[in-house]
Amino acid sequence: xxxxxxxxxxxxxxxxxxxxxxxxxxxxxxxxxxxxxxxxxxxxxxxxxxxxxxxxxxxxxxxxxxxxxxxxxxxxxxxxxxxxxxxxxxxxxxxxxxxxxxxxxxxxxxxxxxxxxxxxxxxxxxxxxxxxxxxxxxxxxxxxxxxxxxxxxxxxxxxxxxxxxxxxxxxxx
Amino acid sequence: xxxxxxxxxxxxxxxxxxxxxxxxxxxxxxxxxxxxxxxxxxxxxxxxxxxxxxxxxxxxxxxxxxxxxxxxxxxxxxxxxxxxxxxxxxxxxxxxxxxxxxxxxxxxxxxxxxxxxxxxxxxxxxxxxxxxxxxxxxxxxxxxxxxxxxxxxxxxxxxxxxxxxxxxxxxxxxxxxxxxxxxxxxxxxxxxxxxxx
Numbered sequence: 180x181x182x183x184x185x186x187x188x189x190x191x192x193x194x195x196x197x198x199x200x201x202x203x204x205x206x207x208x209x210x211x212x213x214x215x216x217x218x219x220x221x222x223x224x225x226x227x228x229x230x231x232x233x234x235x236x237x238x239x240x241x242x243x244x245x246x247x248x249x250x251x252x253x254x255x256x257x258x259x260x261x262x263x264x265x266x267x268x269x270x271x272x273x274x275x276x277x278x279x280x281x282x283x284x285x286x287x288x289x290x291x292x293x294x295x296x297x298x299x300x301x302x303x304x305x306x307x308x309x310x311x312x313x314x315x316x317x318x319x320x321x322x323x324x325x326x327x328x329x330x331x332x333x334x335x336x337x338x339x340x341x342x343x344x345x346x347x348x349x350x351x352x
Numbered sequence: 353x354x355x356x357x358x359x360x361x362x363x364x365x366x367x368x369x370x371x372x373x374x375x376x377x378x379x380x381x382x383x384x385x386x387x388x389x390x391x392x393x394x395x396x397x398x399x400x401x402x403x404x405x406x407x408x409x410x411x412x413x414x415x416x417x418x419x420x421x422x423x424x425x426x427x428x429x430x431x432x433x434x435x436x437x438x439x440x441x442x443x444x445x446x447x448x449x450x451x452x453x454x455x456x457x458x459x460x461x462x463x464x465x466x467x468x469x470x471x472x473x474x475x476x477x478x479x480x481x482x483x484x485x486x487x488x489x490x491x492x493x494x495x496x497x498x499x500x501x502x503x504x505x506x507x508x509x510x511x512x513x514x515x516x517x518x519x520x521x522x523x524x525x526x527x528x529x530x531x532x533x534x535x536x537x538x539x540x541x542x543x544x545x546x547x548x549x
Contacts, residue, residue: 187528190524190527190528191527191528194502194508196509221535221542222531222532225534225542226503226531228538229484229503229504232504233481234384235385237380237381237384237385238384238394241380241398242376242405245402245406
């Protein structure tokens, strides 16, 4: 085995990761080769220097931080599920929503408002609209008023306020 | 009527957490040491370890009982480190001129002081530790991880191949090339160490 091959196996030799036969060959080579022996020595020194490195003091509250981080991520995941999936609320949410819609539907059907019922929008003006008989009677009264003497005209003038809808109707003379 | 309760772990999650906590407590020091040697400063090491342990806890149900827990977590931490490194590489490098380099930070003293060693020896050891750490950071990630796992953590090649998810031949090559690079970077200091020792 030449020096190049031996030097490529020196690290594995140092770590006792070679077969018995390989170890024996390299051991014999190191006895005779000064260059490879120095190489082995320097690698051995490096290994012991790395092995003697002091372990730094580990953080004390590491696991509690992890528990907090785990809790945060779990709650974040839960929140994101709720945001994107309404079914995450469960059956209770669906039942509550159904009850609210049912109540609102029933309330609108039983107690309709003018806006919700188109029939009710025309109801009030119809009741206040003057009938054709009332219109004819008013015209007749106007004609009588013109032919009557002045003292009677004063008596025939309506004393109280007129029907609000009649006030705007033009009277033909 | 049901009362709302604050977010707490359920019984099964609680027992799972206790089990995980026990496993981590046995290997916490070694895991943090690995993260620290990969990153080179305590802040990044803590972030890396936290990230790795969080991932490990989330996938703890996939961990096969009876297999080595520490190797499994080492693997997760290394993957997290590679991911973080890729993300950092994509981002532009921003650094303050007033900020001291993390490589020159003093090594933290051990928890139990060794009174047998002289103060000068301790100082020299700490100084050499800082220089070694600085040199480790100059290695490519895969070489650094392999050297740390072998020489600092003391794993076998077989175990390292499982952690780094590569073949035995690749592990052997990475360790050898990593050591040679490191030796060139540390040559002046190692010669002094040899003479001093």
